[in-house]
Amino acid sequence: MATLSVKPGQRFAVPDWHTNSHLISADAERQRSASHRVRQEARALRNETNNQTKWDEHDNQTRLAERISSVNRWKETLDKCLADIDVEIDALVKEAAERALQAKNLPLDVAIECLTLRESRRAIDVVRDPVEEELHKEVKGIEKAKRELQQRVNEAFEQLCRLQEARQQLSCDHRRKMEALEIDRVCLSLSVNSPNISFKVNPTRVPDGSTSVDEWEQTSQFNKERAEAEMKAASGLRAAATLAIAQTDNELEAQRVATEFALRKRIRDLERAYDELKWQEQNILEEIAEMEEDIRRLEEDLQRKTQDLKVAHTRLETRTSRPGVERCRDQVQYGLTAEVQQLGATIRALGQKLAESQDALDALYRQLHRIQTDVGYKANSLVLDNKCMDSRRKLVVPAEKFARELDTFNQTTNRARSPLKNGQLDLA
Secondary structure, eight states, rough: OOOOOOOOOOOOHHHHHHHHHHHHHHHHHHHHHHHHHHHHHHHHHHHHHHHHHHHHHHHHHHHHHHHHHHHHHHHHHHHHHHHHHHHHHHHHHTTTHHHHHTTHHHHHHHHHHHHHHHTTOOGGGOOHHHHHHHHHHHHHHHHHHHHHHHHHHHHHHHHHHHHHHHHHHHHHHHHHHHHHHHHHOOOOOOOTTTTTTOOOOSTTTTOOTTTHHHHHHHHHHHHHHHHHHHHHHHHHHHHHHHHHHHHHHHHHHHHHHHHHHHHHHHHHHHHHHHHHHHHHHHHHHHHHHHHHHHHHHHHHHHHHHHHHHHHHHHHHHHHHOOOOGGGOHHHHHHHHHHHHHHHOOOOOOOOHHHHHHHHHHHHHHHHHHHHHHHHHHHHHHHHHHHHHHHHHHTTTSHHHHHHHHHHHHHOOOOSSOOOHHHHHHOOO
16 A cells, blocks of 8 residues: 655745745845845946046046146246347357457557567667657556456356356256156046056155145246346346447547557657758768868968968078178068068967867767767667557558558559658668
């Protein structure tokens, strides 16, 4: 007979089964409701975070663009400032004071050359005349001008160093801004599709040496203002140097004119003195010739009177030989005696006058030697002063042009030049 097999285990009642079904249904409803709430919150969160992310990204994109614009404005400002300071540096490097300082070497050399030439004057012509005084003034004026211009050059060099230092700071600031612009432009171009994005270790850290925006702006402003101040100082320095150059040039030109005026006057005085001495020399030579002729005649007269005296002496002596009473003191005796006495007085007077004439002739020769010596001094002084005038032509005519003009003049001139003009003077 078959038997009923019963599954071992707990048996539940029908109410339990219904209760369990209700619980499962209630739990499912609760979980569905919870899931719906979570989904709604997730959707809201997604919307909110998406909006927030987009706004944050937009804000940062705008901030990056504004920052790029701000940095770019400063870069352009620094570009202009760098261009201006380069122009000022170039102008200061080519500053006229240094060229003017070099230009003073020629006038100084010429003035010293003139003083050296005039040291070759001789004897009485070695005078401290107005030419020498003006030349010494000229040398002192040129040396003073050179000292002033050298001071200007030193100031310009110091200012140039400060300009270059300011430019170096501007250049560094400009370079940093270029790098910052490049970095910010790269950041502006990044997106979620960029291939080189990744997580970084502690990206929100504050890097060492970070500055605030105010400090950043103040630094750039300081560099700009310092560069502008140095450029203004350089411009003022150049203006002062230009004024100093004009003033020294005017003073030296006035001194040059005064020196050459004195030199021309001295040459005219020497020419007049030379001509006067040559005239006196000619007169002395004529007087010497006449004096020598008179001395010759005096000597001839003295010789004739001596012969006449011999005749008278011989007559008197011969008449002493008359015999006896014939030796009477007749008119002939008295006449011969008077003749002897007269001839003696005449010979003494002629002898004295001959001695005086010889003394006068010696004095004339001494005076002639003195005149000829002084003529030599004047001729030498004229040659030297004319050389000074020729040398000073270099101050108004370029040296090469002066040499060419002088050579051409010497080769082509066909007029007879006086000894006073060409320096070929009689140095007797």
